[in-house]
Amino acid sequence: xxxxxxxxxxxxxxxxxxxxxxxxxxxxxxxxxxxxxxxxxxxxxxxxxxxxxxxxxxxxxxxxxxxxxxxxxxxxxxxxxxxxxxxxxxxxxxxxxxxxxxxxxxxxxxxxxxxxxxxxxxxxxxxxxxxxxxxxxxxxxxxxxxxxxxxxxxxxxxxxxxxxxxxxxxxxxxxxxxxxxxxxxxxxxxxxxxxxxxxxxxxxxxxxxxxxxxxxxxxxxxxxxxxxxxxxxxxxxxxxxxxxxxxxxxxxxxxxxxxxxxxxxxxxxxxxxxxxxxxxxxxxxxxxxxxxxxxxxxxxxxxxxxxxxxxxxxxxxxxxxxxxxxxxxxxxxxxxxxxxxxxxxxxxxxxxxxxxxxxxxxxxxxxxxxxxxxxxxxxxxxxxxxxxxxxxxxxxxxxxxxxxxxxxxxxxxxx
Amino acid sequence: xxxxxxxxxxxxxxxxxxxxxxxxxxxxxxxxxxxxxxxxxxxxxxxxxxxxxxxxxxxxxxxxxxxxxxxxxxxxxxxxxxxxxxxxxxxxxxxxxxxxxxxxxxxxxxxxxxxxxxxxxxxxxxxxxxxxxxxxxxxxxxxxxxxxxxxxxxxxxxxxxxxxxxxxxxxxxxxxxxxxxxxxxxxxxxxxxxxxxxxxxxxxxxxxxxxxxxxxxxxxxxxxxxxxxxxxxxxxxxxxxxxxxxxxxxxxxxxxxxxxxxxxxxxxxxxxxxxxxxxxxxxxxxxxxxxxxxxxxxxxxxxxxxxxxxxxxxxxxxxxxxxxxxxxxxxxxxxxxxxxxxxxxxxxxxxxxxxxxxxxxxxxxxxxxxxxxxxxxxxxxxxxxxxxxxxxxxxxxxxxxxxxxxxxxxxxxxx
Numbered sequence: 040x041x042x043x044x045x046x047x048x049x050x051x052x053x054x055x056x057x058x059x060x061x062x063x064x065x066x067x068x069x070x071x072x073x074x075x076x077x078x079x080x081x082x083x084x085x086x087x088x089x090x091x092x093x094x095x096x097x098x099x100x101x102x103x104x105x106x107x108x109x110x111x112x113x114x115x116x117x118x119x120x121x122x123x124x125x126x127x128x129x130x131x132x133x134x135x136x137x138x139x140x141x142x143x144x145x146x147x148x149x150x151x152x153x154x155x156x157x158x159x160x161x162x163x164x165x166x167x168x169x170x171x172x173x174x175x176x177x178x179x180x181x182x183x184x185x186x187x188x189x190x191x192x193x194x195x196x197x198x199x200x201x202x203x204x205x206x207x208x209x210x211x212x213x214x215x216x217x218x219x220x221x222x223x224x225x226x227x228x229x230x231x232x233x234x235x236x237x238x239x240x241x242x243x244x245x246x247x248x249x250x251x252x253x254x255x256x257x258x259x260x261x262x263x264x265x266x267x268x269x270x271x272x273x274x275x276x277x278x279x280x281x282x283x284x285x286x287x288x289x290x291x292x293x294x295x296x297x298x299x300x301x302x303x304x305x306x307x308x309x310x311x312x313x314x315x316x317x318x319x320x321x322x323x324x325x326x327x328x329x330x331x332x333x334x335x336x337x338x339x340x341x342x343x344x345x346x347x348x349x350x351x352x353x354x355x356x357x358x359x360x361x362x363x364x365x366x367x368x369x370x371x372x373x374x375x376x377x378x379x380x381x382x383x384x385x386x387x388x389x390x391x392x393x394x395x396x397x398x399x400x401x402x403x404x405x406x407x408x409x410x411x412x413x414x415x416x417x418x419x420x421x422x423x424x425x426x427x428x429x430x431x432x433x434x435x436x437x438x439x440x441x442x443x444x445x446x447x448x449x450x451x452x453x454x
Numbered sequence: 455x456x457x458x459x460x461x462x463x464x465x466x467x468x469x470x471x472x473x474x475x476x477x478x479x480x481x482x483x484x485x486x487x488x489x490x491x492x493x494x495x496x497x498x499x500x501x502x503x504x505x506x507x508x509x510x511x512x513x514x515x516x517x518x519x520x521x522x523x524x525x526x527x528x529x530x531x532x533x534x535x536x537x538x539x540x541x542x543x544x545x546x547x548x549x550x551x552x553x554x555x556x557x558x559x560x561x562x563x564x565x566x567x568x569x570x571x572x573x574x575x576x577x578x579x580x581x582x583x584x585x586x587x588x589x590x591x592x593x594x595x596x597x598x599x600x601x602x603x604x605x606x607x608x609x610x611x612x613x614x615x616x617x618x619x620x621x622x623x624x625x626x627x628x629x630x631x632x633x634x635x636x637x638x639x640x641x642x643x644x645x646x647x648x649x650x651x652x653x654x655x656x657x658x659x660x661x662x663x664x665x666x667x668x669x670x671x672x673x674x675x676x677x678x679x680x681x682x683x684x685x686x687x688x689x690x691x692x693x694x695x696x697x698x699x700x701x702x703x704x705x706x707x708x709x710x711x712x713x714x715x716x717x718x719x720x721x722x723x724x725x726x727x728x729x730x731x732x733x734x735x736x737x738x739x740x741x742x743x744x745x746x747x748x749x750x751x752x753x754x755x756x757x758x759x760x761x762x763x764x765x766x767x768x769x770x771x772x773x774x775x776x777x778x779x780x781x782x783x784x785x786x787x788x789x790x791x792x793x794x795x796x797x798x799x800x801x802x803x804x805x806x807x808x809x810x811x812x813x814x815x816x817x818x819x820x821x822x823x824x825x826x827x828x829x830x831x832x833x834x835x836x837x838x839x840x841x842x843x844x845x846x847x848x849x850x851x852x853x854x855x856x857x858x859x860x861x862x863x864x865x866x867x868x869x
Contacts, residue, residue, distance in 0.1 A: 153843075278864075408867070409868055443814065448821075450690070450696065
């Protein structure tokens, strides 16, 4: 716990000075960080090699080891991401609204940093740099707690970033990595009230659940995406098929990939065989409802669990529904409020779907894969919020800020 | 727990239909509620009498009994508040922003209801009606859990509101009161994930702390106000005194009242005696630092605890500080991030204070008492947020909403 309190104090102190830094100072520091990462790539790779060796010894899965691995090219990409963050407009200091009250008080709603942001994430060293860059750009201090398997990589990255930032006008204490990898320390960070203004968990369902159950500091839930596509009876079939395949197979491991297809019964017997063929050609396993299996007996029987599952894999569940009302009810029961799409040529049904489906992003005639900071035009993001408070959907720079009411008077007292 | 799950399900179901109701339907229902409350005042008073009798038997404090008491005049005022909420503009459905991406996707950020809002509060029956009106106006379902001492009053109010609302187009399940007054039921409501989109505790420090420690649903912290006024050396003394007295004595029991006076040492020996005289004349007990007591030995010695204390009473703590930097450090160490004021004629110091003090509302040359929904021009509010996520400062109708991204495409897939 000592490390938490110490770094909490440091971060809180730094946050006060950070709030008055100019965009220029912050951008220079970000460029310095990007250059330092590229120039000291050997140092990073050598630390990363230790993590990789330990992971291999522990028998970590190939896909996980791949996410952990850093090489010259990946470090260049990460550094390029930092430069991109520097190039984004700085939201801090913006006057969102300003108005004058009848008594002469001038009230301004001003965008200010959040203060201290904590981020708990898995063994992905690129997140260490992304998160530091986004929080620094928005004048926040950060406390990072990455997966223990990446600790050597994270320590090397943090040291390089700190040296570059602190020698370029950023107050000491702005960038913090929790080096104690014990689970209790992560739980301690979730309860660091008085120091942490916002905690963002970035990772799978298990991590999010642990954070929601344990945290006493304010949390933004992110990431779980059990996304649906509803293919309406009145659709352009070619468009429907293109969108479905894109949403399922362009990157099955990400949160905005589709997991369940709902199809209107009026077109199911005609259209499902073609869909099934195309999915199979793309190596996607199909699990379907009873009605699906009447049309295509080869389809595996879906269980109640399937409707709740975010596969993150080449698997899709399929349900034949009796029109848009059943589609909307199914989605509102099983979804994780991430991204949902309808494919239809009927404007009225499109609007009904957009209004009644409860999710951060609702689409008509487009792939769910677009729920992403870059695709929305926000630039880099820290995650996708799936809750309704504070931020919803892709969290870019603006979502890392708060507001403050700044009031100018000339002696007003309240009657 | 059965009552919680049952009402949670009801509220969640109602929330889906509520999101598409017109402002007209909601306003008609609010007017019907206001009329029903006035017409059925006898029924309310008779239920309230039971609560008052029980409270007197238990030896409840006079001030608390007064907050609990309802009479014809108070019910009229409460009903008038509901009419005022009906008259406010409806934020739901507003397109906050809309833009087109290079690939032709049209992305709109649309204001939507939060869904299900839970509110835990003390034995103040007026909050039952306020909270129901504000959440209904913003198309949210609500689950209320008021202090057990007001249970009969709350049940009568809720029954009348439900009958008026449900016979005027509002879906059943929109308005809910938890009738089980056991503490465990309140804790159960704090953990009702999957049903509650936002929980707002309204009450004293004890309630807020219990909610922060126990809640697993998203919470907005409200209300605690350890507010400061810093009187700078370069100030208009008459203005300083007027503002200080207004902030302390116009209503000492509320969260935006001042609790600590900081005064620049350059004017302390001249000005403090006058301030002390004026505070004493207003029956305010003064607790001061060592330096204060050198000037006025009658002042009671303040302890470290005093700097942390929200008295909510005719008591103030006073500290002589060495200029604006010490004032800002003191405030940022001890405040609850509610409302803070500087009294100065020096523009540069004013801006420094406004920038560097961390609080929801920062004032120059005005009373802290203005942090309030009506005073800001928002109309009725559900509370004052003292955290930085989602909402900060007075929470009006807009702060009871979330946003949703609505995306129109014509077949876009992600490259």
